[in-house]
Amino acid sequence: MGMVTIRIDGKPIEVEEESYILQAAQTLAIDIPTLCWYRYINPYAACRLCMVEITDKRGRVRMVTSCNFPAEAGLGVRTHTPRVLATRRMNFEMLASRCAPAPVLVDLGKKLGIENPRWGWGEDTCILCGLCVRVCDEVVGAQAIGFAARGTSRTVTTPFEVDSEACILCGACAAVCPTGHIRMEECSGREIVHREITLGPNAAISVPFRQAVPNAPRIDPEYCVHFRTGGCKVCAQVCPMECIDHEDEERREEIEVGAVILATGFQDLDPTPLKQYGYGKLPNVITSMEFERMNSAAGSTDGKILMEGGQEPRSIAILHCIGSRDEKHHPYCSRVCCMYALKFAHLVKEKTTAEVYQLYIDLRSFGKGYEEFFQRILTEGVNLIRGKGAEVVPAPQSRRDEGPLLVRCEDTLAGRFREIPVDMVILCTALEAQQDAKETGRKFGVSVGADGWFIERHPKLGPVSTTTDGIFLAGACQGPKDIPDAVAQGGAAAAQAMSLMIRGEVEMDAACAVVDEALCSGCRLCNELCPYGAISFDIEKTLSLVNAALCKACGTCAAGCPSGAIKGLHFTDQQIYAEIEGILS
Amino acid sequence: MAKPKLALYWASSCGGCEIAVLDTELKVLEIADFFDIVFWPCATDFKYDDVRAMKDGEITLTLFNGAIRNSENYELAKLLRQKSVVLCAFGSCAADGCIPGLANFTTAEEILRYVYEDSPSTVNPEKIRPQTEYAVPEGVLSIPHFWNTVRNLSQVVDVDYIMPGCPPQPDQIKLVVDAVIDILKNGKPLPPKGTVLGADERACCDECPRKKDVKTIKKFVRPHEIIPDPEICLLEQGILCMGPATRGGCGAKCVNAGVPCRGCYGPPANVRDQGAKMASAIAGVLDADDPSEIDAIIAGIPDMMGTFYRFSLPHSTLRRKQVRA
Amino acid sequence: MSFEPRLVGFLCNWCSYTGADLAGTARMKYPPNMRVIRVMCSGRVDPNFILEALAHGADGVLVLGCHPGDCHYAEGNYKCRKRLPITKRLVEGMGIEPQRVRLEWVSASEASRFSEVVTEFTEQIRVLGPLKLEDWTFDRAAADAQLEHN
């Protein structure tokens, strides 16, 4: 379709032929009141508040509804002439005579200069704009509602005024209704899919959470109207970058890679089984991770340190080594807790006036700048108690007003038992290997240690590589570590992976299996033995062959060849026999 | 020029190897023509004393067949070693112990008790056993000492060459004879000591014409339990064929006749223990992962020890069964 | 003098050998009776090696590999798990107590398990007593003596 130039209030504008003049006016930021118009629904011209005066190409002057009047070459439009304003006012007053004073109408009236409509206000909250009926039909595609009856008894309703199965409970009608005449209600045992349709973050298309990576919205097909009716796709029209593709779907992609870095991290210990700390039973006993969430600006309390009831705590006990350095749970030290516990103390001191008690076994501030940080915390008035928190119980009546939670411990420096009433307890739970670490390890040929952490090739000489070539480790999946260490390891792993990739070729161990052609009888007993499929059978020569590039030198085939034709280089039968004789002589 | 001297001896064996020499047909005449046969108890009338009377190294070549089962076998092995330039273990008994060697699954005592006391056809209420020495008025009579453990030739004397087979196949004997004559006539160098003659480097499967595929074994059967497909590898059909762990050279006679290889040519060049190798090879391809299922399949191997070691027990790694009283 | 078993251990490079190493660096105690032969995988262990060790004076042979599913080469230990039972039967067929051959799984981190297995196996062999292979070596002097006599 061609472009034409029209003039609105004297300003020329080039628009698509037959596009509606309301849109052109909006582009020029000229305000024209509307009630039954909505950007993503076809114009309907029901409210008649968008009236404008035009001069067509034959010179005729007319009053038209701008929302559905098509542009044509040479068209002149006037939006605020006295005649136009009078017409709009008249139309508004007629509408008001039927309709209840909903906020939109009252506001609009004010804009038009009408405080008290001359025929008064009516009672109907429905202004019969038809937005709901049209959104349901044109956008949602459910066609669950329509108009019934005529004239003064005209209403919006479901067919035969009964609960309609056709309604998908999307709430689009309620969202577009300007007066709030349509509401979503649960009935017939059906749950409203999203009553918050207009509240961005919960809509069917949204960014999953504030710091999501990538920070892009995604469509939830369970809620998205398009996936239920085939209609809508309003989001695609809204997006100016044309990023939204409803046809896109979850895909499994196979990517060929030459190196893999495992960085699957840790999980935090669930302290529920450690009943003595009352986690899950006593209020305001939380884990360190929960405390971290609370301190996150994007977290549930917007970064404020609050108790369940919403008040600020007066005192907080931070219990170190929950499940760490504990024969019953994890014998190892989780390494990061001492330092983040000090960080917690600092945060509490910064944000609140609460008293902080740190209950520790030893304070391990081993890293660069860590001891200095510890010294600084000491000057911030934090109570440090050397002794592991023994239990958390409800405080007795007599001490309840000091704090509803009583922390018991042995202060090994003071040499006495202590009972400290506090408002809140933070449990520094152990870092554990991921539950599925063993399974993940198996997939990549990496073993896990007794505690479930991946085992590196060598603790000193190969800290990021593994016994499987091309598989590297980074971060806490290899053992508890803090961010600087995890990042350092990540960098090292990436560098090792890069060095493999840049070379473009792999150096192989000289050890591999070799078939001695003079000895191979072609029995094919070895053919299926190799886990890497390195052995093939040469039909011409009736011999089996080992592909040295695939062979990993396990020697399984050498042990299985009944002819002794396969030599496991570096571990030949002769070498092993010599070893046997040697160690037994 | 004097003819090269040849000796053939038959220690503990069935005699089949000597028949195999005769089975070389016209070649035997050529042998008789080329060599001066100085000792061949089976065919010619020489006495042990004739050999004793020879100079050391007087015999050019001795083909020694049979295992060393008793003191007489041992004595002759020593004697012939001393008198011969080249001593060849001829046939599986001399090479690996062979069928007589199966006696190593039991003891001399058990054998004697059975033969002289327990066998159903024996009536010997006084339980009289043969004595190695018995005094009679004319002097002391002696018979050889019956050993508890059968040995192969190389375990008791130094052996130069080995020619396996039960018996060595006549065609192979012919080839070896031709080679020996060629060497002696034309002054060619001898093959290195320890060389296996008249057999292949590769295992029997190399000569076996059956179609071979990758193998997985679910169950072992005896040959009479199924009608084996004549075209397909017997092992793939669950029949424990020793071919893969047996030196080739026989022309795969048994498998061509539809029965599994018994293993008479002994272990292939690079294998120490024929039974253990076979065990390792078949275990690796068992179609089971559950330990009890694995064990059940293994338990179903018919006469496992007999099959694995039919021809090589004395020369195997453990040499004999440990029989505790 | 009390009997000190002589044991040979075939240890897989990736798990048990590393486990043994760890037991060492962790200063764990276990009997010194076992001499170790490192193989890349328990799948490399040929029954021939086991017989060879027994023939050369070992009183027991321990094969250690990665736990099922953990083999560095995916399934070498499954092959070993198939070969060991037949080897034990073979050893038994040779009149030797099958308990003298044992397969166990020890991972790289199981230093304490390694020392336990070795301790336990050593004790088991100590109870079984020395493995004397009757008539294994050819007694030339005795054979020659028989000839003298005759």
Ligand SMILES: Cc1cc2nc3c(=O)[nH]c(=O)nc-3n(C[C@H](O)[C@H](O)[C@H](O)COP(=O)(O)OP(=O)(O)OC[C@H]3O[C@@H](n4cnc5c(N)ncnc54)[C@H](O)[C@@H]3O)c2cc1C
């Ligand atoms: C309460 C608390 C406070 C802390 N505070 C600090 C601090 O102040 N300073 C500091 O230096 N350190 C701190 N740490 C330590 C820090 O959290 C770790 O060092 C860091 O998270 C380790 O990073 P990572 O990438 O190795 O593992 P993780 O952060 O655990 O990341 C692993 C990622 O891998 C993903 N993943 C897991 N399995 C799979 C799989 N199979 N496939 C695909 N993805 C998978 C996980 O979803 C996760 O996103 C704290 C730890 C805790 C528990």
Ligand code: SF4
């Ligand atoms: S098992 Fe040995 S003899 Fe048989 S095909 Fe394989 S390499 Fe050749």
Ligand code: SF4
């Ligand atoms: S040594 Fe192992 S990896 Fe190599 S060909 Fe043999 S079975 Fe395959």
Ligand code: FES
């Ligand atoms: S012995 Fe070779 S085929 Fe039978």
Ligand code: FES
């Ligand atoms: S690598 Fe350890 S058993 Fe295979």
